[in-house]
Amino acid sequence: MARRTAYLGMFTALAFVFSYIESLLPINLGIPGIKLGLANLVVIVALYTMGVSWAFALSLVRILLAGLTFGNPASMIYSFAGGMLSLAIMVLAKKWKVFSVTGVSVLGGVFHNIGQILVAALVVETAGLLFYLPVLIVSGTVAGVLIGILASILIRHLNKMIKEGQNVGKET
Amino acid sequence: MKKNDVILAAALIGIALAAFGGAALYSQLTTKEPEAVVRLDGEEKGRYPLSEDTTVEIRQEDGSYNILRVESGKARILKASCPDKVCVSHRPISRQGESLICLPNRLAVEIENGAESGIDASVLSR
Numbered sequence: 001m002a003r004r005t006a007y008l009g010m011f012t013a014l015a016f017v018f019s020y021i022e023s024l025l026p027i028n029l030g031i032p033g034i035k036l037g038l039a040n041l042v043v044i045v046a047l048y049t050m051g052v053s054w055a056f057a058l059s060l061v062r063i064l065l066a067g068l069t070f071g072n073p074a075s076m077i078y079s080f081a082g083g084m085l086s087l088a089i090m091v092l093a094k095k096w097k098v099f100s101v102t103g104v105s106v107l108g109g110v111f112h113n114i115g116q117i118l119v120a121a122l123v124v125e126t127a128g129l130l131f132y133l134p135v136l137i138v139s140g141t142v143a144g145v146l147i148g149i150l151a152s153i154l155i156r157h158l159n160k161m162i163k164e165g166q167n168v169g170k171e172t
Numbered sequence: 173m174k175k176n177d178v179i180l181a182a183a184l185i186g187i188a189l190a191a192f193g194g195a196a197l198y199s200q201l202t203t204k205e206p207e208a209v210v211r212l213d214g215e216e217k218g219r220y221p222l223s224e225d226t227t228v229e230i231r232q233e234d235g236s237y238n239i240l241r242v243e244s245g246k247a248r249i250l251k252a253s254c255p256d257k258v259c260v261s262h263r264p265i266s267r268q269g270e271s272l273i274c275l276p277n278r279l280a281v282e283i284e285n286g287a288e289s290g291i292d293a294s295v296l297s298r
């Protein structure tokens with residue numbers, strides 16, 4: 001339990017750093033407030049190493065922290081919609097067992113963007129925003145593949161570390 | 173990466189490209205006498221034909237503003253009070269369905285087809 005809490009702390013810090021990097025990137029998808037979802041990397045890793053509830057906790061803490069630090073209430077709503085929809089889809093996709101980490105990450109990336117655009121369309125009451133959907137699906141897929149490859153490497157190493165850590169724990 | 177992952181990524185990109193092509197073709201074919209429609213909080217504030225060059229200042233009670241420029245058949249935001257300036261950096265729009273969005277100011281400018289007759293263009297209160 002204590003070790004898990006330590007991992008959660010570490011993951012939260014990492015996700016925070018990713019959110020910060022993302023807030024600095026001048027990537028403009030044409031829709032205000034919408035981000036690529038780099039912090040998704042940490043959420044996926046948490047999902048595969050620590051389980052669903054920890055991934056949700058991490059995701060919520062990350063959105064709150066990042067929103068309060070370098071966002072505004074509006075950007076927080078997008079992060080929340082994108083983050084929660086994406087995580088819900090990833091949990092389902094992981095259970096489905098048809099895709100590996102990369103496929104799950106791609107679905108997460110795409111639905112991250114879909115969640116955000118839906119909220120944006122509601123806020124400005126403009127269905128025309130849905131014209132951006134194709135661009136967002138492509139960017140979500142590309143980001144998802146990259147994040148997925150990175151995540152599968154991290155997950156392999158972390159699971160090894162966690163196992164070794166448990167063995168060390170048993171010896172002492 | 174498994175085979176299924178590759179299929180998924182390829183399928184998503186395929187769908188997106190098809191949707192993009194379809195939407196572009198559709199708006200190209202159906203754009204007629206396009207107008208820039210300004211909305212605040214979803215409420216229509218004015219319509220400006222793209223065929224006439226004009227500059228419109230959309231100022232709100234709280235002092236926030238966006239300056240819309242219509243020039244050579246395209247619309248763009250020239251200046252804005254919003255902190256992120258996403259609306260200003262957006263490329264000019266000209267085809268039906270395209271939009272300029274300023275979320276901080278809750279402003280949307282969309283390209284729509286003009287009605288053939290009797291446009292009741294409401295004048296913006298300055």
Ligand SMILES: [Zn+2]
Pocket residue numbers: 252254255256257258259260273274275276277
């Ligand atoms: Zn703006």
